[in-house]
Amino acid sequence: MMAVGGAGYWIYEHRLTAPLPIHNDRHYTVKPNATVREVAMDFMEEELFDYPTAFAWVSWARWWEKKAHLIKAGEYLIPVGTTPKQLFKILIAGKAIQHTLTIPEGWNFRQVMAAIRKHPKLVQTLDKKLDNAEIMSKLGHPDKHPEGRFYPDTYHFPTDTTDVEFLQRAIEMMKIELKAAWEKRGENLPVKTDYEALILASIVEKETGVAEERPRIAGVFARRLQKNMLLQTDPTVIYALGETYDGNIRLQDLKNKSPYNTYVHKGLPPTPIAMPGRASLYAAVNPAEGDEIFFVAKGKGSHYFSATYKEHACAVIEYQLKEKSSRKYERQCRKYPRCAACSS
Numbered sequence: 452m453m454a455v456g457g458a459g460y461w462i463y464e465h466r467l468t469a470p471l472p473i474h475n476d477r478h479y480t481v482k483p484n485a486t487v488r489e490v491a492m493d494f495m496e497e498e499l500f501d502y503p504t505a506f507a508w509v510s511w512a513r514w515w516e517k518k519a520h521l522i523k524a525g526e527y528l529i530p531v532g533t534t535p536k537q538l539f540k541i542l543i544a545g546k547a548i549q550h551t552l553t554i555p556e557g558w559n560f561r562q563v564m565a566a567i568r569k570h571p572k573l574v575q576t577l578d579k580k581l582d583n584a585e586i587m588s589k590l591g592h593p594d595k596h597p598e599g600r601f602y603p604d605t606y607h608f609p610t611d612t613t614d615v616e617f618l619q620r621a622i623e624m625m626k627i628e629l630k631a632a633w634e635k636r637g638e639n640l641p642v643k644t645d646y647e648a649l650i651l652a653s654i655v656e657k658e659t660g661v662a663e664e665r666p667r668i669a670g671v672f673a674r675r676l677q678k679n680m681l682l683q684t685d686p687t688v689i690y691a692l693g694e695t696y697d698g699n700i701r702l703q704d705l706k707n708k709s710p711y712n713t714y715v716h717k718g719l720p721p722t723p724i725a726m727p728g729r730a731s732l733y734a735a736v737n738p739a740e741g742d743e744i745f746f747v748a749k750g751k752g753s754h755y756f757s758a759t760y761k762e763h764a765c766a767v768i769e770y771q772l773k774e775k776s777s778r779k780y781e782r783q784c785r786k787y788p789r790c791a792a793c794s795s
Contacts, residue, residue: 483524526610549607556603556728599723636736641676652735653723657686669738682713690724
């Protein structure tokens with residue numbers, strides 16, 4: 452092992468198997484391409500090693516299965532009680548500390564960038580003055596709109612990961628998920644490309660948080676597209692309003708000439724409006740069959756679906772107007788036959 456014998460060997464072995472002199476768990480970052488000797492010197496500066504221990508550690512590391520060159524860069528946790536031998540094995544195993552950041556389903560690109568810029572462990576390289584087009588160019592995707600292109604998930608990453616690396620990973624994940632969904636698409640879809648499917652999936656994502664409703668919501672939009680009807684979906688209006696949206700949609704908002712306003716423009720909006728998850732992607736390319744072309748929120752995230760305008764109007768009265776004005780409810784409800792929405 453080393454050119455020592457007898458008492459010398461015992462002393463070296465004792466130094467390598469004695470716990471490090473720490474009373475609390477410590478963090479240590481191995482720099483890229485760092486050598487065993489450089490790491491040992493760092494440990495001396497941090498008073499984890501004295502000189503004899505550092506010398507013994509370097510000598511033993513070089514001998515131990517000749518793996519000294521396999522020390523991996525990253526941030527590591529050194530628990531109380533760790534010995535120098537155990538520390539070496541931690542470093543060559545590459546089990547660096549992993550940080551996390553979650554992109555929730557339904558977030559838009561503005562929200563994603565805000566979370567990235569707040570994360571203390573991501574290296575910030577994207578100037579806050581960059582616009583969306585400039586950011587996408589930095590990511591290697593010039594001339595592509597960022598909305599909808601980053602897969603919502605919880606990502607684990609080591610220290611020194613850059614914002615660009617994080618975003619590139621999320622882009623690649625969305626490519627994989629979208630490709631998988633598109634390959635399993637149904638027949639006679641109103642969307643002709645995977646990007647159109649991504650746009651539709653983003654609307655489905657924003658319309659409902661109830662998992663089992665997603666195919667039905669997608670089915671309503673698919674039939675509306677096939678019938679050349681306006682989609683008339685509030686999330687597109689909200690997206691068009693951007694940061695000016697205050698929680699209420701007003702009549703003038705529904706008349707907004709933005710290309711994202713599906714109360715004014717037929718067909719899909721020009722880009723996605725959010726980051727859709729897997730369930731919404733699959734719903735968009737496998738919409739539920741049926742004849743429903745309307746739905747209205749019932750509260751708590753669920754919806755009432757209708758095939759005719761009369762039934763839909765009655766459902767709107769029941770679920771949207773009844774609690775706001777009992778007189779208006781009674782007056783409006785006389786216009787329409789009682790339906791399943793309010794027959795109880």
